[in-house]
Amino acid sequence: MNQKIKYAALGIALACTGWTGASAEQVYELNPITVTAQRTKTTDLKTPSAVDVLTAEDIQKTGATSVQEALKFTTGIIAHAQGPRNISQGTMTNKIVIRGVEKGTLVLVDGVPINQAGRYNLEDIPTESIEKIEVVRGGGAVLYGSEANGGVVNIITKGKRPNLVKAGFGNYGIQNYALSAQAGKLGFTATYDHTGKIDNVSSPDGGRPKGMYFNIRRGEHANFNARYDFNDKLFISHTYGRNSDHYLYRWDGRAYTSVNSKTHKVTVYPEANAGAPYKNELHKTEENLTTIHYDDGNLKANVFYNRRDQHSYNNNATTYPYIGKKYNYNKKYYDSSSYLDETFGIDVSNRWNFKNGSFMLGYDFQREMEDKTVSDKTSMGKVTPGTFNHYTRNMHSFYGQLAYDFTKSTRANLNLRETWTEADAAGNKYDKFTPEFILMHDLDENTMVYGKVGKSFMMPTFTQLYGGGNIRGAENLKPSTGTHYELGWKKNVGKNAWRVALYHYKVDDSQEAKWITEKDGTDKIHYANENIKNTGLELEWTRIQNQNLSWHAGVSFSHPEKQERNVSSEGKETQVSWHDYYGKFGGNFGVTYIAGKLTTAFNVSYLGQRTRDYTPYPSLKAQWLSDLNFSYKANDTSRFFLNIDNLFNRHDIISTSSSTFYDLGRNFMLGYEYKF
Template identity: 65%
Template structure:
């Protein structure tokens, strides 16, 4: 490619975002392969052109080119995904973690690691999963609860870890106190990866609160600062043989927030600290995986220890703005979430198709302890869930196939006496017009259980023991076509979810939950072009209309539904370009979300958000690679949350460093 053409392409990407993308397409090793193999959508190995779903595959090379240090950061440039944060750059607030919202379903993302679910209490902590341990990420958009169970109302993200690891060390440094370190080693059948990420002091990451809290009495005019954020992760894998391996992941994060006061109602307290909060999470994920021919089994144990320590100023209940910052009270809330489970499945092939049948058992447990001075309260909750799932795949002709997917979910009674029992079917029809063109349609149901936190509360969360489970209907029509170096993907979808479990933040920072209804109709368009092994583009467009109808309970205890209102954003755009010349690889990414509406009364419109990133990677030799990543290239001050509080992204930031393999 001439320098003139290259300059034109980069200018196109940077200044207009038109027809220029990378990050979610195809790695250099697959530059001419527009039909990647994946395992997630059908619970078995298929190719993209044989998969009736909207998918995206992010390989290790793609993740590296985004400059992201975590999966959460990398996904912000994906089609159909809205990244929602309670703070910038991997920072989270205990139970209020970052989210990857697929097709507008806020709590409908199921995250798997090597096929094992890691959601606990509605959280999956993608910000704690470093990219260095990942072989690829498969994203399946659309309600997938039929084959994967609860929490897949929006879609499924399957993170597939690396088998053999490179012997490597990496270090990066940047502004805002950014530090990032990584190392991986392989010794025979054992491989492991260790990472550490640090963010320093950041002021004014949120807008001031607008009202005084009705429950705690906290004054209005509080805003958030960050003192520091730390994330450490260790991932190991041991392969007994080609069929059997064990994985273990240990992660720890610690994020220190300070609530300061603007002085809006009391100038004498302006700039004083109202509260110091340290949120920390320690996580252990252990799984045993076995696959032989068409049979597979996963046994797993997940444990998440979560703790929030508060140091709060003494409140004057009559005049909250007169809080005394010299008189401090301490309290601590701890959660211990544990999940033990097993799933197995087998597929039998016959002349005109195949039959798959599987079973999954999952026991969820939660220990919650609240410590306020000398007062300590504790609660233990548990729930056993069983699922029988399957698929009948039938070939009417060589070109036309149909799938009948089904799942029966039932639970034993929990501590509030709640028992759930639901059958969810899905019917899929696909037709190949030729070897490079296929169309599909599907209709199915989804089902999602309430979490212990939503049912019983804890800390600043008020429990609602009689919350109903979510029930959804999903429809999708799609088309896929590959022509030479181009791949085109289109999906038209519509869904309605009844009894959507919705956070009620009117008394922020206290949160409770209620049942609402949500619906959305939209279209997603993806275009990928692999010009050659040095140049590739990708463009994604989405338009949808997510709406919510909030439930209300009057003074007589009668539940009614309000008016439908918009929330999240309607118009999405993501684009970028990868280009390699000699030893230098340049990757630019951009993601736009417009026509946004705040998910809190009075449902006001919000400024559009625009994420941008440019990454330079210089391969000095076979062993050494130097890199520079610049995030938020246009230095925008965008809101990255949608509810009552406004949390902002980080200003223009960079990280430069070196990676060495030996």
């Protein structure tokens, strides 16, 4: 589709409908059912947490093809990315930052944690098999354990799958296909997503070495999910996912000269390399997740096995780094690394009800395993033997909840968790007790206030402890521990739902990555314990005007800060003063409108007063993410759709670390869905 046709289609659709978005089958729900925040079914109004629920219809309105994309218009969330449109760089995956906590998002699929080595690959999870997503903002999620310093994202899959096929095409080589079917008790969903060539997705001023652009040659994501429901209490599911991303680095043509302050080594990036390729970088990830899930209302049990196999390959293209001379391609510099992360887990809990409340007790076990391989081939063709390391860790938890009703209007929850690990390869043993107390009061049948205080924690990963490749391990790294406070007010009145949350937290010993210069002048990543804190206010408003029109809006004000530790080449840490990072002001707005068979959706999010997360902590321009989606339901079997992402065609930075990655320019996908 050329530009004239695309804008003509957009103009016709706008003329017919005006702004907005929803589904012809369902309008925005004011008081959805949630299960994640308290491990039991409650309405949003009665849930003592800041919760957002995105249904399958809500997700469809955004035109998102992955969970990472679907969450970027949610209050209190920053979608941090290492590349546009679901593309990431191996272990440097995209992140969902909740309330300014970069390392603190616990991701669940049907209540099963999928975090491994601090990564959860939301960009690899397609939206087609999802029934809804529940986002619980705020740390201290004692009921779910490690990694919930910022909050919890629970992805709940569909039981019965619709029989449909879908295909979409757009600019930048975008292709998206989906097939879904149900045969008796067995349902499955298969998806494939492709992004083509994108040049200059990064700034040449960031990264190591400096002076080059990252260019994407190809990004692919394939996913297959099957679920068999034995009955309404027991099901087994398996998900296979695969992504493959290809980057090409090119010199930008400017001359750079740097001098190492310790070794006085001079490095020159010459102008002669303008536009020349530096290296190819290939990343591939395969993941298998198998889960057996049982839930009879009181007794809940999950048994799961998660395996993620990541490979990265780097080789020089036609120029040798720093010199600017043509180089023999047959003697190309080559290196590779791989991570095989495996987790086996069991989670069992039961709830007993009594006259004025209930008591829940559970046990959680996870065995974490990692195989790491790093190999190098020198530029002279000599092979450096690869290094191989195998790590294991067993983690146990007992957790419980006492829910007690003092009166019909006043209730309290006491949540407790005791977590300990068996000794790992370095002899590290961790032991953490995390309590949480919540008090709730109904001002009337449509208004609730709550207050809570709780602790959170996060275990260091094997990579952080033992390093590998260009990462120097820190075997004495401590688990992070957070203290969280929150006051909330919720009210449903007429066509409106109002939500307000005031929070404060401080996380001590957060595990943070630092670039250090070794004695030989090489740069490496070193992990150190640092402190972070934030105080913020979130306001949300949803209104259902009528069956055809609804909208929602949210704003957040916060002040995330970090107290860093500088690291010397000898590994000595020196604590420095507090500094700002991420953004202080955020907002989001979405509006929906249904005109006959045509549904139109518009969503936008804003992040302002942004600060870089590295010295000297420069400010970033504000970020605007926008999306316009049209869905035309011709009949019960046929639906046409047009999604326009980055409607304002902004060149915004979507990362906050030392490297700079940009959002994809205005892009669209036009497609057709057929139900059979």
